Amino acid sequence: xxxxxxxxxSPLLPPLEEFQKMIADIYASKWITNNGTFHRQxxxxxxxxxxxxxxxxxxxxxxxxxxxLQALRIKGEVITTxxxxxxxxxxxWWNGIKPVxxxxxxxxxxxxxxxxxxxxxxxxxxxxxxxxxxxxxDTEAIQEIADKYGLKIIYDxxxxxxxxxxxxxxxxAGDLSTLSFHATKVYNTIEGGALVMHDEKMKKxxxxxxxxxxxxxxxxxxxxxxxxxxxxxxxxxxxxxxQVDTAIEARHQVAVKYREALRPIDGITFFDDMPGVKHxxxxxxxxxxxNKYGMTRDELYFKMKEQGVLGRxxxxxxxxxxxxxxxxxxxxxxxxxxxxxxxxxxxxxxxHHALTDEDIQRIxxxxxx
Numbered sequence: 001x002x003x004x005x006x007x008x009x010s011p012l013l014p015p016l017e018e019f020q021k022m023i024a025d026i027y028a029s030k031w032i033t034n035n036g037t038f039h040r041q042x043x044x045x046x047x048x049x050x051x052x053x054x055x056x057x058x059x060x061x062x063x064x065x066x067x068x069l070q071a072l073r074i075k076g077e078v079i080t081t082x083x084x085x086x087x088x089x090x091x092x093w094w095n096g097i098k099p100v101x102x103x104x105x106x107x108x109x110x111x112x113x114x115x116x117x118x119x120x121x122x123x124x125x126x127x128x129x130x131x132x133x134x135x136x137x138d139t140e141a142i143q144e145i146a147d148k149y150g151l152k153i154i155y156d157x158x159x160x161x162x163x164x165x166x167x168x169x170x171x172x173a174g175d176l177s178t179l180s181f182h183a184t185k186v187y188n189t190i191e192g193g194a195l196v197m198h199d200e201k202m203k204k205x206x207x208x209x210x211x212x213x214x215x216x217x218x219x220x221x222x223x224x225x226x227x228x229x230x231x232x233x234x235x236x237x238x239x240x241x242x243q244v245d246t247a248i249e250a251r252h253q254v255a256v257k258y259r260e261a262l263r264p265i266d267g268i269t270f271f272d273d274m275p276g277v278k279h280x281x282x283x284x285x286x287x288x289x290x291n292k293y294g295m296t297r298d299e300l301y302f303k304m305k306e307q308g309v310l311g312r313x314x315x316x317x318x319x320x321x322x323x324x325x326x327x328x329x330x331x332x333x334x335x336x337x338x339x340x341x342x343x344x345x346x347x348x349x350x351x352h353h354a355l356t357d358e359d360i361q362r363i364x365x366x367x368x369x
Contacts, residue, residue: 061180
């Protein structure tokens with residue numbers, strides 16, 4: 001169907017009949033939220049799947065970031081990246097924390113560990129890196145810096161579901177890691193998210209914080225928030241967990257086809273798989289060198305759009321250019337040349353489990369001249 005709109009993503013949906021059966025169970029129990037059976041089961045199954053010791057479910061992917069900062073009592077300044085989705089930095093702002101932007105490594109899109117130390121001040125309390133496009137950060141280098149200066153590390157791992165380095169989950173790095181289960185992600189619960197932690201004591205603290213701070217019906221131990229995942233989405237998530245590996249492999253095959261077709265094209269670059277890394281193929285960004293390719297990033301983006309192919313300029317504009325943050329000294333473009341270059345040249349191509357060979361050929365036809 002030539003006029004079919006090819007979207008940049010498509011949600012992984014569980015089988016409707018199986019979901020309806022689980023909804024019937026929820027109706028029968030009348031337990032629709034507040035740490036229900038499916039909620040507890042999903043926490044257990046996700047922790048096992050992701051190879052992490054403890055995990056706490058949330059109602060979206062932003063509240064784990066906000067709660068992580070509360071749980072670790074972070075104040076002052078936090079070093080982070082401008083090359084991310086705005087939720088990363090918004091979580092700092094909501095906690096009254098000053099973001100300090102550091103440039104990225106152009107080879108990965110992740111925060112450049114070599115630039116972190118120069119940004120540390122007496123007010124710095126933590127580092128918040130992002131595993132951009134699911135590509136793992138240099139966690140060892142970042143940990144060395146954090147240990148040297150006594151800083152906490154919270155990883156925004158919204159893109160890094162199931163990502164491993166040499167068999168170890170990237171979610172085990174740092175003090176806490178956060179996940180997003182938004183509909184656009186590799187694994188989704190419609191809306192949802194999680195916090196990954198190392199010990200039972202922190203799990204208990206975070207579980208209190210996501211439920212108003214209640215320890216029991218008469219005891220509030222902290223000024224918490226309401227960010228619990230309900231039973232409907234927990235059930236949906238249990239079903240999606242059964243099929244996520246198949247979806248990731250389908251994405252892998254799309255990436256293989258993209259790379260094969262685009263590698264010979266002058267002026268277009270992309271990321272290859274990293275050695276020892278189990279990737280989830282959450283995104284497929286390409287980067288346009290207009291001088292070599294003969295077309296600007298935006299010209300290609302709108303050409304694709306005219307032909308019914310929806311890419312996404314992700315991440316553009318940089319967080320540091322938004323009105324809330326652009327007045328910060330660290331937001332100066334001269335401080336972030338690599339991030340600006342990447343933001344100004346990126347298009348994420350359609351990437352999901354449901355793309356057909358015909359879809360892929362239509363996408364590539366827009367790009368390959």
